[in-house]
Amino acid sequence: MRSGRVVYAGAMARWAPNARDRLETAALDLFVEFGYEETTIAQIAERAGLNRATFFRHFADKREVLFGGEDVLAGLFADGIRAASPDATLAELLSAAFAGIDATMTPRRRAKAAQRLKVVATSVEVHERGLLKHARIATSVAAALRERGIDELGARLGAQVVVLAFSVAFEHWMKADEDRSFAPYAETALKGIRASAAQLDS
Amino acid sequence: MRSGRVVYAGAMARWAPNARDRLETAALDLFVEFGYEETTIAQIAERAGLNRATFFRHFADKREVLFGGEDVLAGLFADGIRAASPDATLAELLSAAFAGIDATMTPRRRAKAAQRLKVVATSVEVHERGLLKHARIATSVAAALRERGIDELGARLGAQVVVLAFSVAFEHWMKADEDRSFAPYAETALKGIRASAAQLDS
Numbered sequence: 254m255r256s257g258r259v260v261y262a263g264a265m266a267r268w269a270p271n272a273r274d275r276l277e278t279a280a281l282d283l284f285v286e287f288g289y290e291e292t293t294i295a296q297i298a299e300r301a302g303l304n305r306a307t308f309f310r311h312f313a314d315k316r317e318v319l320f321g322g323e324d325v326l327a328g329l330f331a332d333g334i335r336a337a338s339p340d341a342t343l344a345e346l347l348s349a350a351f352a353g354i355d356a357t358m359t360p361r362r363r364a365k366a367a368q369r370l371k372v373v374a375t376s377v378e379v380h381e382r383g384l385l386k387h388a389r390i391a392t393s394v395a396a397a398l399r400e401r402g403i404d405e406l407g408a409r410l411g412a413q414v415v416v417l418a419f420s421v422a423f424e425h426w427m428k429a430d431e432d433r434s435f436a437p438y439a440e441t442a443l444k445g446i447r448a449s450a451a452q453l454d455s
Numbered sequence: 456m457r458s459g460r461v462v463y464a465g466a467m468a469r470w471a472p473n474a475r476d477r478l479e480t481a482a483l484d485l486f487v488e489f490g491y492e493e494t495t496i497a498q499i500a501e502r503a504g505l506n507r508a509t510f511f512r513h514f515a516d517k518r519e520v521l522f523g524g525e526d527v528l529a530g531l532f533a534d535g536i537r538a539a540s541p542d543a544t545l546a547e548l549l550s551a552a553f554a555g556i557d558a559t560m561t562p563r564r565r566a567k568a569a570q571r572l573k574v575v576a577t578s579v580e581v582h583e584r585g586l587l588k589h590a591r592i593a594t595s596v597a598a599a600l601r602e603r604g605i606d607e608l609g610a611r612l613g614a615q616v617v618v619l620a621f622s623v624a625f626e627h628w629m630k631a632d633e634d635r636s637f638a639p640y641a642e643t644a645l646k647g648i649r650a651s652a653a654q655l656d657s
Contacts, residue, residue, distance in 0.1 A: 343654045384590045385583050406623065406644075407651040413615040414655065421608065442608075449609040450652040452545045453616065 273311045273321075275301040280318040281368040289315075289376045316382045319369055322357065323386035327393040329353045330415055334397040343407050344447060346398060350415050351439040358426070358435035366427060391416050414450070418442040475513045475523075477503040482520040483570040491517075491578045518584045521571055524559065525588035529595040531555045532617055536599040545609050546649060548600060552617045553641040560628070560637035568629060593618050616652070620644040 279300035283292040294315055298308045312318050330350040337349035373379050395412035403411060422438035429438075481502035485494040496517055500510045514520050532552040539551035575581050597614035605613060624640035631640075 343651070344656065347655070381583075381587050384587055388586045388590075404651075406619075406647045407654065409619055409623070410616070410648055410651045411655075413619060414612070417608075417611055417615060421611070445608045446612055447656045449545070449606070449612045451656040452609065453549070453613075454546065454649045454653040 272301070272303055272307055276303060276308055276311055277318055277321070277365065280315070281365055281372070284319075284372040285368050289372050289379055316379060319372065319379060320382055320386045322362070323383075323390060325357050326354075326419070327390040329357060330390065330394050331397040334394065334401060337401070341401070343398070343403055343411055346401055346403065347411055347414055347418075347443060348440070350394060350397075351418070351436060351443070354439060355434050355436050360432035363427070363432060366423075370427070387416050387420075390419075414443070414446055418446055421445070474503070474505055474509055478505060478510055478513055479520055479523070479567065482517070483567055483574070486521075486574040487570050491574050491581055518581060521574060521581060522584055522588045524564070525585075525592060527559050528556075528621070529592045531559060532592065532596050533599040536596065536603060539603070543603070545600070545605055545613055548603055548605065549613055549616055549620070549645060550642070552596060552599075553620070553638060553645070556641060557636050557638050562634035565629070565634060568625075572629065589618050589622070592621075616645070616648055620648055623647070 276297060280292070280297045283296055283300055292315070294308050295305055297315075297318070298305050312321065333350045333352040333354075334346050336352070337346050341349060373383055391409075391412040394415045395408045398408035398411045399405070418439060419442075421442040422435065425442070426433065426435050426438045478499060482494070482499045485498055485502060494517070496510050497507055499517075499520070500507050514523065535552045535554040535556075536548050538554070539548050543551060575585055593611075593614040595614075596617045597610045600610035600613045601607070620641060621644075623644040624637065627644070628635065628637050628640045
C-alpha cells in the first residue's frame with residue numbers, strides 16, 4: 254500500500270503548475286554542474302522531482318530546455334508589430350517589436366540566461382541550436398512585417414535588424430551590474446543599428 | 456597478381472585531381488534519385504569511382520557535400536572586402552564583397568544549385584545545416600568589415616546585409632531562364648536593401 258506522501262508526490266508530478274519552470278531550473282543547474290552532454294533527461298526529471306513523461310510534455314528534447322524562451326520571444330516580437338498603430342513606418346514597427354519584451358526579460362530570466370551562456374559556450378551542438386532559433390525568430394518577424402504591408406526586402410532586412418538589436422541589447426544587459434529592465438538596452442541598440450543603416454545608402 | 460587496369464583505377468582513386476568535383480556530382484545525383492537520408496557515403500564514393508577514404512579527405516560528412524560552396528563564398532566575400540580601396544565607405548565595402556562572386560557562381564554551379572535546392576527542401580536536418588552556414592558567412596564578413604575599421608554595429612549589420620543580398624540575388628538568379636552571370640543580381644539586391652535601410656532611419 255502506498256503512503257499518503259507518495260500519492261501526494263505523484264499528484265504533484267502530474268499536475269505541478271510550475272513543472273516547466275522546475276525542469277528548466279533543474280536542467281540548468283545540472284548542465285552547469287556536470288556538463289550539458291553528461292546530463293540525462295532522467296537526471297533532470299529526478300532533480301525537479303518529476304518524471305520523464307512530464308519532461309516530454311514540456312520539452313521536445315534536452316536542447317529545447319535551453320531555447321524554449323526563443324519561441325516566446327518570436328511571439329512577443331510578432332505581437333508587438335501587429336499591435337503597432339496602423340500608420341507606423343518600418344522604423345516604428347521595429348521599435349514596436351520590442352514593446353512587450355520586458356514581460357519576459359525579467360531578473361529571474363537574467364539569472365538563468367547567465368547559466369545558459371555558460372552551457373552554450375561549452376557545446377557546438379547547443380551553440381548551433383541557438384543560431385537556428387535566431388533564424389526562426391527572423392522568419393516570424395519577417396512574416397509579421399509582411400502582414401503590415403512592408404515589402405519583401407524591407408521585411409527581411411527588418412527581421413535581421415530586430416534579431417541583431419536583440420543580440421546586441423542582450424549582450425549589454427547581461428554585462429550590466431544590476432538587474433535593469435531590458436527595454437532601454439533594446440532601444441539603444443536599435444538606435445545604433447539605424448544610424449549604421451543610414452550609412453548604407455551613402 | 457593485379458592487372459594493369461586495377462592498378463590504374465587505384466591510382467586514379469588516390470590521385471584523381473578532380474575527386475572533389477566527382478564526389479559532389481555523384482552525391483547530388485544520388486540524393487535527387489534516391490533521397491538524401493537513403494544515400495550512404497559508400498554509395499557516393501562508388502558512383503564517383505572512388506573510395507570512402509577519398510570521400511573523407513574532401514568532406515567531413517554527407518552534409519558537407521551540399522555546403523562546401525558556402526565556405527568558398529565566405530572566403531570570397533572577405534577577400535573582396537579586404538581588396539576594396541582604402542577610403543571605401545561601408546556601402547562600398549558591401550559592394551566590394553561581391554566583386555569576386557562570379558568566379559564561383561558559374562553555369563555549372565547553377566545546375567548543381569538546382570539539385571541542391573531539391574535536396575534541401577526534403578530534409579529539415581539539411582535545411583538547418585544551410586542556415587548555420589549562413590551564420591558562418593555572416594561571422595566571416597563581419598570580421599572582414601571590422602578589419603576595415605567599421606564599428607561593431609556597422610560590421611554586424613553589414614554582414615547581415617551581405618548574407619541577405621546574396622540570398623535574394625540567388626533566388627532571382629536561380630529563377631532566371633538562361634545562364635546569366637550572378638553579379639548584376641547581387642547589385643540589384645544590394646541596391647534594394649540599401650533603399651530599405653534608408654527607411655529605417657526615418
